[in-house]
Amino acid sequence: MSADKIDFDIVGKSVRRRDAFEKVTGEAVFSTDVKLPGMLYAKVLRSPYPHAKIKKIDISKAEQLPGVKAVAYYGNTPRIKFNTSATMTFTVPHLEPVLDQYVFDDIVRYVGDEVAAVAAVSEEIAQQALKLIEVEYEELPAVYDPLEAMKEEAPHIHTGCKEGKNIPGDIVKIDMGDVEQGFAESDLVIEEMFKVPVQKQVQMETQAAVAQVSREGDITVWSTTQTPHPTRMILSRAFGVPHSKIRVLNPPYVGGGFGVRIGCSAKAEPIAVALAMLAKRPVKVVYTREEDFIASDTRHGGYVWAKLGVKKDGTFHALDLKGVLNAGAYCSFSCETPGVLGAMTLSVYRIPHQKYFGHSVYTNTTPAGAMRGFGNPQGIFALESVVDMVAEKLNIDPLELRLKNIMQVGDPWCLPYPCGATGMAECIEKGAKSIGWDRRGKLNKPGATKVRGIGVAIGSHVSNSWPFCVDYDNAYVTIQQDGSVQVACGVPDIGTGTTTTLPQLAAEELGVRFDMVNMTFGDTASTPFDIGSHASRTLYAAGTAVVAAAKDAKQQVLEYAADLLDVSAEKLDMKDSEVFVAQGSDEKRISLKEIAYHAHLRNKQFIGVGRIVPPNSPTWEAHFAEVEVDLQTGQVKVIKLVGAHDVGKAINPAICEGQIEGGLAMGLGYALSEEIRYNDKGKQQNKSISTYFLPTAEDMPEVEAILVESNDPSGPFGAKGVGETGLVPTAPAIANAVYNATGIRFTEIPLTEERVFFALRNNKKS
Amino acid sequence: MSLKMLKFTLNGEPMEVPVSPSDMLVDVLRDKLELTGTKKGCGEGECGACTVIMNGKAVASCLVPALKAMGAEVETVEGVAKEKAHPVQEAFMDLGAVQCGFCIPGMIMSSKALLDENPKPSKEEIREAISGNICRCTGYVKIEKAVEAAAQKLQERG
Amino acid sequence: MLQDYYIPKSIADTLALLKDNNGRARIIAGGTDLVLDHQAEKITADAFIDISNIDELKKIECSDGYISIGAAVTHNQVARSQLIQEHAIALAQAARAVGSLQIRNIATVVGNVVNAQPAADTAVALVALGAEAEINSFSEVEYVPVEDMYAGLGKSTVDSTSQLVTRIRFAVPERNQGTAFVRLCQRKALALPMLCVAAMVSLKDDKFEWVRLVMAPVGPKPIRAAKAEEMLKGSPVTDEVIEKAAQLALENANPRSSLVRGSREYRMGVLPVLIKRALVAAVAQAK
Incomplete structure (x- = not known):
């Protein structure tokens, strides 16, 4: 594994994805496709109230309906607290994970909260049975805004919040230098509050699980989880069953993730298990799209305050950042998200004095959890808007201002791992060229009713989740008796191409033909522990484990071949599945196939093991947008979006581009139209695809994804994470472009036609 | 509930299956005929994952009562590849248009319906054809390119 | 059942x-x-x-x-x-x-x-x-x-x-008649309109002979902008007249506030723009 090697055989090539053929023919199996003999279908009864105590619940009529095999509620399911998100399995030791959920509880805390569930021989019967469950609620006061929820008069949503009213877990505080001194020494200080919306992942496959419980009590769960191993740990805790008696697997495909199922797929797995235990038959739970919208984790909405102090020449000097996020009704990842918001937003620029204070607050809304970017888009929207304001005040080109202050290798920062490489300057330069930055300011004629503008924003992100949570990886690379190779790793493939890129890494490291490498994945029974696919980490972190395992296996092969060829192992190497003498003129060579079978006949197999604690590495990205604003209607149309990304090394460029393009689309929605709003009864107003305005193909602007390779010294073959970065600075790039077009600074997204319309109107009057 | 015999042509073969009047085509395909390639992403005609081709037109099979297919020719994703993958499928594979794959069967069907009817689609026509197919992974960029490439290939083939 | x-x-x-x-x-x-x-x-x-x-x-x-x-x-x-x-x-x-x-x-x-x-x-x-x-x-x-x-x-x-x-x-519309449809929506597909306006104009000697101007959703059904239609009848085809019609249309509009598809205030604010665009396009059709 060396980052400076250039002549790769398979790394760096856009090979066809391993899962593509199955997926284009419809043969690929997803959780929603799983059908077992005797399988029952579940439906969930959900709370119509944002906050209520269940005074009485009677399931007897539902149980008596022919075809109903089980009804689960708080009275017949375990009373063990857990957290549906993987945070409960990998919160770092100095912090305590927040466990605030039961499979079912006698208090409901948001509209859509689980009250009971039915398993029946058909979906129709299960649905009918829900109507026969009699529930008497006592409504409790509810609160929806995080700032309101901290006030004295607000109801307690959970007890035991040690840091303050309705604050789950610990407040995140980061300090470097002395911000007060920093602001005192600054020539210009700009401070602004920003409000960010609740966004939804809207992964195409809704939350789903099928659970089977054997007579011995062994549990098998097929599900949409992004993290089979941590999900097993969660189920183990929630049901008091040893890890070894539970198997969690993907079947093997997952219809998207974007963070929505890091841990359980909302409550699909626990509900399926609870019902399967009661019914003693397999049970399938598939969320409807509406359930997916209202009862599975969202991105955190909330407030971000940014105060930036700069010197006259544009040098950034002090940054004070604060975040208060809306946790919703249960904690999920609400402790980690504010941490990532702070740490990422502080680490884009060299700023000697910085401070962050951030936390979440419980409210009676759908729980917020992990979503692509994990707090970073919220923070970057604030920071990159303020940076644009500084550029204008100082009359410095926004690109110049950014280039002057971006983090360089070796700069001190608040993160406990080094900035190993940065291609940020190159991202800015290439992106600027693509968008035509030179045209900025010369786009509009006086009196036009549609005006154009160009904007930029930059950002960073992680390549895995350490130090925000426990993070380690294992992999096996096994040389089969015929010289083919089996990689086993516990990550799933949620669409990010893991099952193609990890074999690419293994093939490259081993020196075997790519078509000889296959992969076992997404199954706790056949792979060693891995924390799963999230935090942009799968290629970077699990890839590091696969490379380590391949290295181990290769060493074993070369040592064995050394005896066969009578050449010392150090002089040997392998390429195209053939061992040859790399040093010296010796022409001896032997195929891996021969070596493996020779070893087999002598009772030996080469099994490489990779056990690693991955480092971390910053990704860098610059986004550019050209927009057109209809001054009469307030509609913002994005003409072109550019994402220039330092990906370290593109192991598979087409897959890298795909990640960025998808991220840009999601960032476009975050900027302009995606938001879940609530009415005054706590009911979600955007709970279907037709009322939640994520982009369709017709809404997409011209998009360009630019790959920049800085060859990170810590990642496999120089690679960094790329899964989340595609939407980190998209919204501020668009908002800055709208400012450039209209002269109006928006501190709240999305930039809906209505918001823009009234801002334009008020601006005209003032 | 009274069952009716639905008779139609499915992927070129005659098919008979008893269905109830309230069954939707998507459920009959997925549950009764075990053709799970057709996906169900919303059940409300808003995501396009369930798209099939009925009498030459792309339709959302979750909004089609199964009995509406009586006598119709229905094509699902399972019927697209013959000896080899269809050029649309090839293009999706070659150009990296596939990510999680859940929208892909619907995308393939919408794209195929377009190209069957209009071998030389404009960019706008491609976008219209797939605008009812939500994809959250790709930003539609490589999907559009794949449909363009498939059209090109089909034209070359004549 | x-x-x-x-x-x-x-x-x-x-x-x-x-x-x-x-x-x-x-x-x-x-x-x-x-x-x-x-x-x-x-x-x-x-x-x-x-x-x-x-x-x-x-x-x-x-x-x-x-x-x-x-x-x-x-x-x-x-x-x-x-x-x-x-x-x-x-x-x-x-x-x-x-x-x-x-x-x-x-x-x-x-x-x-x-x-x-x-x-x-x-x-x-x-x-x-x-x-x-x-x-x-x-x-x-x-x-x-x-x-x-x-x-x-x-x-x-x-x-x-x-x-x-x-x-x-x-x-079948005559040669001196034209129609237009204008729609405001949050997304180009899979979205109901925040507002839509359809117009049919019949022109005679550079005047509006008659106009049918329809708006939605600003009431329980597609609503005729009756006051605007009345004013337009016989009026010359000018920007000022069209502007006046756009404002008059508001008198027949009574949109509701929706958290999903826009507030009443926004819809009232932007409706005249759509009316104008529809009339201008319909006139262009008729000419």
Whole structure:
């Protein structure tokens, strides 16, 4: 594994994805496709109230309906607290994970909260049975805004919040230098509050699980989880069953993730298990799209305050950042998200004095959890808007201002791992060229009713989740008796191409033909522990484990071949599945196939093991947008979006581009139209695809994804994470472009036609 | 509930299956005929994952009562590849248009319906054809390119 | 509970089925709204009578000075019809704006009217075109203007358990007449309109001979901007007159606030812009 090697055989090539053929023919199996003999279908009864105590619940009529095999509620399911998100399995030791959920509880805390569930021989019967469950609620006061929820008069949503009213877990505080001194020494200080919306992942496959419980009590769960191993740990805790008696697997495909199922797929797995235990038959739970919208984790909405102090020449000097996020009704990842918001937003620029204070607050809304970017888009929207304001005040080109202050290798920062490489300057330069930055300011004629503008924003992100949570990886690379190779790793493939890129890494490291490498994945029974696919980490972190395992296996092969060829192992190497003498003129060579079978006949197999604690590495990205604003209607149309990304090394460029393009689309929605709003009864107003305005193909602007390779010294073959970065600075790039077009600074997204319309109107009057 | 015999042509073969009047085509395909390639992403005609081709037109099979297919020719994703993958499928594979794959069967069907009817689609026509197919992974960029490439290939083939 | 599903081949058979079922069977055309309403138990029926296989209802025809659209004609047929594009571009555009291609391939324009949603795009265009529906009851056929087919919010005057709308027709616009359709929506596909406006203008000697100006959703059905229409009648075609009409239109508009599709204030604020754009486009068509 060396980052400076250039002549790769398979790394760096856009090979066809391993899962593509199955997926284009419809043969690929997803959780929603799983059908077992005797399988029952579940439906969930959900709370119509944002906050209520269940005074009485009677399931007897539902149980008596022919075809109903089980009804689960708080009275017949375990009373063990857990957290549906993987945070409960990998919160770092100095912090305590927040466990605030039961499979079912006698208090409901948001509209859509689980009250009971039915398993029946058909979906129709299960649905009918829900109507026969009699529930008497006592409504409790509810609160929806995080700032309101901290006030004295607000109801307690959970007890035991040690840091303050309705604050789950610990407040995140980061300090470097002395911000007060920093602001005192600054020539210009700009401070602004920003409000960010609740966004939804809207992964195409809704939350789903099928659970089977054997007579011995062994549990098998097929599900949409992004993290089979941590999900097993969660189920183990929630049901008091040893890890070894539970198997969690993907079947093997997952219809998207974007963070929505890091841990359980909302409550699909626990509900399926609870019902399967009661019914003693397999049970399938598939969320409807509406359930997916209202009862599975969202991105955190909330407030971000940014105060930036700069010197006259544009040098950034002090940054004070604060975040208060809306946790919703249960904690999920609400402790980690504010941490990532702070740490990422502080680490884009060299700023000697910085401070962050951030936390979440419980409210009676759908729980917020992990979503692509994990707090970073919220923070970057604030920071990159303020940076644009500084550029204008100082009359410095926004690109110049950014280039002057971006983090360089070796700069001190608040993160406990080094900035190993940065291609940020190159991202800015290439992106600027693509968008035509030179045209900025010369786009509009006086009196036009549609005006154009160009904007930029930059950002960073992680390549895995350490130090925000426990993070380690294992992999096996096994040389089969015929010289083919089996990689086993516990990550799933949620669409990010893991099952193609990890074999690419293994093939490259081993020196075997790519078509000889296959992969076992997404199954706790056949792979060693891995924390799963999230935090942009799968290629970077699990890839590091696969490379380590391949290295181990290769060493074993070369040592064995050394005896066969009578050449010392150090002089040997392998390429195209053939061992040859790399040093010296010796022409001896032997195929891996021969070596493996020779070893087999002598009772030996080469099994490489990779056990690693991955480092971390910053990704860098610059986004550019050209927009057109209809001054009469307030509609913002994005003409072109550019994402220039330092990906370290593109192991598979087409897959890298795909990640960025998808991220840009999601960032476009975050900027302009995606938001879940609530009415005054706590009911979600955007709970279907037709009322939640994520982009369709017709809404997409011209998009360009630019790959920049800085060859990170810590990642496999120089690679960094790329899964989340595609939407980190998209919204501020668009908002800055709208400012450039209209002269109006928006501190709240999305930039809906209505918001823009009234801002334009008020601006005209003032 | 009274069952009716639905008779139609499915992927070129005659098919008979008893269905109830309230069954939707998507459920009959997925549950009764075990053709799970057709996906169900919303059940409300808003995501396009369930798209099939009925009498030459792309339709959302979750909004089609199964009995509406009586006598119709229905094509699902399972019927697209013959000896080899269809050029649309090839293009999706070659150009990296596939990510999680859940929208892909619907995308393939919408794209195929377009190209069957209009071998030389404009960019706008491609976008219209797939605008009812939500994809959250790709930003539609490589999907559009794949449909363009498939059209090109089909034209070359004549 | 749905017990039966009929697929008649003729209008006569359809009427006979309605009669035989005595109010327990309901007409289904494309069904894209109906099946969801049925699943949500907003409507009940013992049987559906599917009219989409009746050949005579699948046609868009032009005869005797009328363009008629059969009850089994889909949105996509209308959007792509050369006849409609040439003579009633507002209707073609409205049909193109609905849902997605997969929906437009099934959903019918007549169904869009009978479903009686106030913001139904094609209904708005049809009201502007002065269209009327041919309604078959057991014994009689009557013609009812589309704008009179609303019995309340989401409620049609047509009883689909005893009546069949066979077609909708409108007079072929003259050379001095033009139509336009303008829509404001948060997304280009799969979205209902925040607002839509359809206009039909008849010009004579650089004056508006008459105008039909229709807006939605600003009331329980597609709403005529009656005051603006009245003012426009006989007025010269100028920017000032159009501007005045745009403001007058507000007097007939009473939109609701929606957390999903915009506040009343926004809709009132932006409605004049749409009215203006529709009038300007319709005038351009007529010239």
